[in-house]
Amino acid sequence: ADLAECADCHIQVAQSASLLDKLLPDHESCKTCHDVEDESTCTTCHYEDKFEALIQTKSELIFNHSFHINDKGLECKVCHEGLSTVDYSSELSNPNPAMVKCYSCHNNEPGSPAANECESCHISTANLNPQSHKSAMFIDKHKFAARELGADCMMCHDNNSCEDCHVASGITATNSSKDFYQPYTPGNFIDGIKQQRITRIHDLNYRFTHGIDAKGKTTECSGCHEVETFCSTCHASVDHDFALSGVMPVSHLKNNFFTIGVGSGGGEHAILARRDIESCVACHDVQGADPTCITCHLDSDGIKGTNPKTHPTNFRSDEHGDWHNDQGSVCYNCHSSAGPQSISGVGFCGYCHGAK
Template sequence: MKLKYVYTIIGLASILYLGFTNSESIDSVETNKSIIIFSHATHDGSAECSDCHSKVTESTNLGAVSLLPVMDDCAQCHDVEDEDNCQMCHYEDVLEPFTPKTSALLFNHKFHIDEQKMECADCHVGIMEVDYAFESATAFPPMQKCYTCHNDMSVATNNCEQCHISTVNLVPENHKTVGFFKNHKFNSDNCQMCHNQETFCEDCHVATIGIDETNLSNDFYTPYSPHTYVDGVKQQVITRVHDLNFRFTHGIDAKGKTDNCQSCHQTETFCAECHASESGDFAMSGIVPISHTMPNFVTGLTPGSDHAILAKRDIERCASCHDVQGADPNCILCHSDPDGVKGTNPKTHPTNFMRDIHGDWHTDGGSVCYDCHS
C-alpha cells in the first residue's frame, strides 16, 4: 500500500514539473499581455522599429539579452516621469517588468540587418497591423518564411542546426494533431524542409518496391508490401499509397492531375514496366490511348486535327509519353521545315499564320509555341 502512495506522489510531481516547464514560454506571453498597453498600428509611421527595440540592431544572439523595449526607450518620446500618465502604457495598478521569453532558436539580427539589408517586416509580416503589444506573438516569423532564403538552393543553408539550439524531439506542431499520419498528404508541400523525399517517404510508402513471387506481371494486386511475415509467407498487402484497383484507374487521376505521379515515379522507368517503350516512345510499341485511334486524330494537312487540339489544351499529357524536347521523332515526322522558310509548312501552321499578331506568345511564357520555338 505504501508503494502505491510513493508512485502516486512521483507521478503528481512529474506532472507538475512538466506543466511548469512546458508552459514557460506561453505563460510569459500571456503575462506580458496584461502588463503593457501598446499598439504597433498606432506607432506605424511615427517611429522606426529600432526606436523602441533599441538592442535589435546589435543583437547577435537571441538568448543573450532581451530585445523588448525598456523605459529609457519609451522616454525618447513619452514623459515617463509624469505619474498621471502611467495608464497610457500600463494597466491600472500593474507596474511589473516584462517576463523575458526563453528562446530555443539561434538568430543573428545584426547580420540580417547589416549584411543582408533586410527590413523587420520582411520576417515579421503584418507586425504593424497589430494593435496590442503581445498579440504580436502571432506575427513571429513562421518557419515557411525562413525557408524563403534558407532553402539550401538560393541564399542560405536549411540545416536544422543553423537555427535550432537543440534538434532533440524537434517536431512541428501540426505533426502532433490527431490523424496527422492519415491526413499529412494535404500539407505535403513543405515536407522537404526537413525530410529527404527520396528516402523518408519510402519508410511507409514502399509500394513501388515490387516482388515477382506468386504474382503474374498482369496481376492488379501489385503494388504491395515486400515484407516477410512470421509464417514465412510474403503476403500481398496494399501499403497506403493507392487503392486496390488503382492499376486500372490511374489514368483518370493522371489526366485530371489529382496526383503528381512524378513525385514518386519516373516515367522513363516505372511506366515502362507495363507500357513497354520502343526507343523511348511508348506509342511506337503499340500502347496508345483510345483518342489516338479516332479517324480525325491525325488529319493530313488540316491544322485543326484532334491531336493539335489536345496538344494546345494540355501539352503535359503529350509529354507523359512523348519527349517534346527532340529525342522523340514522333512529332518531327510531320512537323518539320523542309524548305527552311519559317511559317511555310502547312502541316504545322495554317496559311497566313504570320499575319496574326494577337497570339499568346507575346504575354504567356508557357505558350505552346515555345514547345518548338525558343
C-alpha cells in the same frame, strides 16, 4: 509627430547576433520620448497594472538580426507581419514570425539564399514535431493533412521521409494496394513494427493520364519509382498484357529524330534532350551506360570534333572534375580511350592538356 521606427525602441536589435541578447526596450530607450518618472503614464506601456520590467521569453531558435538587417537588407515588417494594424503588439496572437515565413528563404528551391537544415535555426532538433503531428492517430490520418490546401510537408520532409512506408521502387508489376513491402526495421511484438501496405496514391485509371503529370512536372515520379525500370514495364515489354505495351513516343517516329554528322545538331532528339533530359531517363540511362546513347555519343578515338557534341559550351571549364583521379568516373563510359593514368597531351587528355 513622426511615426516611431522599430529601432527607436528596440535599439539593440540591429547589432544583435543572438536571440539571447536583450531585445526588448528598457527605460533608457523609452525615456527619449516618454517621461518615465511620471507614474500616471506607466499604463502607456505596462498594462493590467503590472508595473514591472518586460520579461523576454527564452527562445530555442538561432537567429542573427544583425546579419538579416545589415547584410541582407531586410526590414522588420518582412518577418514581423501585422504590427502596423494594431496599437499594441499584445493584440496579436504571436507577433513573432511563423516558420512558414522563414521557409520563404530557407528552402531547397534552386537559387535559395539560405540553408534548409533544421540545425540552421533550431538549437535542439529533438521533438520538433508540430502540434498537429502529436495526435495518436496522426500516422493513420496524415494523408488528409497532406492533401489540405496550403499544406507544405516539404518544409521539413523530403522523399526519404515518405519512403519509410511508401516504397514503390521495387514494385514493378501490379503495384496494387494489396502489395506488401517489408519496412527497413524488423518487426516484433514489443516495438509494434509490422509490414507496411503500399497506400494507393493514384486513382484506378491513372495509367491512362499519368503522362500529363509526368510531362508537366506536376509530380515527381522518381520520389517513389525507379523510372528506368518501372516505366519500361509498360513502355517496353512486348509480352505484357497492358494496352500500352511497346509504345514508343511519337517524337521518336519523326523523320529527323536523328541526324548524323558533325554540325548537324543531332536532330529532334538532341533538342528534346536539352529541353527535358528527365523524360529521356524514363527509358534510357543518360549517363552513358545505355547502348542506345553510346552508339553515337562515344569518343573512342580521342580526336576532338569527330563525334557528336554532347556537352554544352565551357563544360570543361571545371578543371577539378572527377575524371582526374576516379577510374570509375562516368566520363570514361564514353571517352573510352582515356583514364586517370593516361598520358598528358594524348587522346581525351589532350583536349585540355597539350603535348609536352
